[in-house]
Amino acid sequence: MKETLVHRVREMTLKNPIMVEGLPGVGHVGKLVADHMVEELQAEKIIEIYSPHFPPQVMVKEDGTIKQVRNEIYARQGKDGEPDLLILIGDYQSATNEGHYELTSIFLDIAQSFQVQRIYALGGYGTGQFVDRPTVMGAATRAELVEEMKQQGVVFHENEPGGGIIGVSGLLLGLGALRGMDAVCLMGVTSGYLVDPKAAQEVLRVLSRILGLDVGMQALEERAKEMEKIIGKLQEMERAQAPYEAGGDEDLRYIG
Amino acid sequence: MKETLVHRVREMTLKNPIMVEGLPGVGHVGKLVADHMVEELQAEKIIEIYSPHFPPQVMVKEDGTIKQVRNEIYARQGKDGEPDLLILIGDYQSATNEGHYELTSIFLDIAQSFQVQRIYALGGYGTGQFVDRPTVMGAATRAELVEEMKQQGVVFHENEPGGGIIGVSGLLLGLGALRGMDAVCLMGVTSGYLVDPKAAQEVLRVLSRILGLDVGMQALEERAKEMEKIIGKLQEMERAQAPYEAGGDEDLRYIG
Amino acid sequence: MKETLVHRVREMTLKNPIMVEGLPGVGHVGKLVADHMVEELQAEKIIEIYSPHFPPQVMVKEDGTIKQVRNEIYARQGKDGEPDLLILIGDYQSATNEGHYELTSIFLDIAQSFQVQRIYALGGYGTGQFVDRPTVMGAATRAELVEEMKQQGVVFHENEPGGGIIGVSGLLLGLGALRGMDAVCLMGVTSGYLVDPKAAQEVLRVLSRILGLDVGMQALEERAKEMEKIIGKLQEMERAQAPYEAGGDEDLRYIG
């Protein structure tokens, strides 16, 4: 496996779907919202994406079986006027710059093959400070989309985020625009530490309103708590595993 | 040599062999067990694998001749109902993420060409703490394999290892599963520092029982001591060699 | 997008043009001069260059729309005996060594396709100390060019810059010389911190004289101040965004 592998696990017909992206990032806001949507809306997995740009790693599941780290696309046919959805989630983003470009291009190819109408890239915007009033900051590929988002309560500040938008969320807009596709980035303003369910709630509220979806919020806070617990445990493990990670990399020493 | 090179040094016919992997990792548990098995079982080297993903390095042997760093596959035909074996050992794992994916795919290609029945990936699971009761923790590609391993005394904890399994051991399971192959990871629980012969002994005990092999344990402790000595010496050398290693990399400065 | 993409946005006929390069670098001297020239001379954008060697990032503009990070080439037909110009500017240089080589080769291909007569690579030369008398230090592909530059007040010191010239400016000369092209590097001597308008002014003064161009200087200082403000804000943002940047890279952690 020297190349990224797109593995279609199920066929589904969708009509002008909306793509929602929620890969790991600051405050895990995007991932929290997108994982939650997959669960609440009972979306079905249609594509798995494996790549040498992801860490060389498997996750161990509750039952002792493993899962190769990957990105996944779930699909859902809308009911009663709801739009059809493609939801992109995953364990990791690319570990290399080049991988971000390659994987985003693959995501856009998939979006175009489904004639996706619009992409919503979800993320967090870390302020490094306590956030008391939850807001959602935006960016978009066209001025008309900016206006439309403002109507929906999305906040736009001049030249913010100042550092631009990094990773898949940013490239979905940047490379999407080069293909003439419509894409919007919705960033929950967050302190940026661990998992921020309040920022996620606000992003979900805005996105649900825009899409005309009714997504239950109850489970979101609980899901965030669970994520936090797993991350905490994971960090603890990682400290203990440190020599092993090194072992998987450049620090493997010759021993006879 | 821009590509990984698979060099077959000897032909051998094997019947549905079992593949055992023991490359360097935490506590050098996997490497210790696999190197020991090669010696005790008098397995014969059939394949050498060279790769630009390994460090640009040769080892100097006792007699002053050199050995290009590499991975090796040894083979052994079973006696009296013992299974045939392929044993994968080496000086290093890949130094890059992409290399882990590429090399593991090559290992799986080789396994498939020999119609390998099952893969045992050996490693250590570092707790960062002193381990008083030796145990072997497991992970596997299928639930049936998990059950089978439990019968053999292998321990499974929910969501452990929390950080997943990194490197070739992890990918043999993850990418193996994608090819429909059966693979099990056996991790000796270890403090994770230097070479842990007790964890290795426990892994070897479990693996021997599963495979119906009789592998002498006496030499294992001694081999571990020798490894520890070499590693100690090596670390000392490395401190002294530090300027040279830098010299082999980005810090080579123009000098006229 | 696994490959660098050269996107021609406008056709323009030029006669033996001069190429001026001003990508980001020490003291942002080169970028400041080249951006200024594009504005003052009302040059028109003819080419956009996108590359997986740039950071995986979009910038957010004042109106909330985005711009994929890129390099750009602007063109201008000279008036009253002025030479035709190609001006290369951009948000970033390559993030990898290999990318520097690839992108510079692409820039040289473009230069050759326009039959560029000579290349001026603009940059700063950081002394790490306060600079009281502004000077422009030079380097060139041929001894005759060195002489010509000396006539223009460009300073040459034996074996300076001692560390050579790094990045696109250096490679335009180095790889340009291999193609038999004429190229000159003009470096404004600067303390090397933030944006140095005085060094930029001196470089612009020398370059204008050489090219017989009349470029207004008034806006330069103001432009430098604005740049400094943006950089300051950006650095502040970056500190706050730090977790997100990490999020875009190797530190994205599995969370459920």
Place this chain on the structure above:
Amino acid sequence: MKETLVHRVREMTLKNPIMVEGLPGVGHVGKLVADHMVEELQAEKIIEIYSPHFPPQVMVKEDGTIKQVRNEIYARQGKDGEPDLLILIGDYQSATNEGHYELTSIFLDIAQSFQVQRIYALGGYGTGQFVDRPTVMGAATRAELVEEMKQQGVVFHENEPGGGIIGVSGLLLGLGALRGMDAVCLMGVTSGYLVDPKAAQEVLRVLSRILGLDVGMQALEERAKEMEKIIGKLQEMERAQAPYEAGGDEDLRYIG
């Protein structure tokens, strides 16, 4: 230039030449000896090697013109029974692991095209301690070569260097052996700091005796002093240039 470029600048016929490699490394021992041999023996440059694996950099020469960083091969026809020589020198070694493998393979291709009889890879062996008695440590591709070198006063210690041999010197032996070529590494034992003319002198003495060459030693110490001066100046420059180097890499920030 996405690929390494081998540029032949002069044709020369050689008879079963010996290849001597002296690229930068610990104590600059190898580079000092090989540069010295090129000068003293008036060898002629026949090949230049450019590569995206070298830093993206040009050196500035005394006259203000530039030189793209590269590796070079010089040739010399022996007189009065002296062997013909190919001498490999350069500004840098590869900045990447993969580059070391690729470039060494290219060097070996060149060696084979000239039917090189034997390769001498020169380097230093850093002890991190003051060295009072100059010695030359060895390693070789075959036991017979080890014996031959012992006859010449080259020292061999069991399992030393413990960290193996890293970079081009190591790979010339490792990959050379895979091709069935004879190669010897001669390492001047050195404290490992800056430029060590005593270690170089000892290596040159041993190599001259082996090859039956008469190479004047007088200039060696002076050349070492000059190198040291240049390196000192270079380091000073590099500290001052630090922001620019960063500028050439990942720290280039968006500024408007």
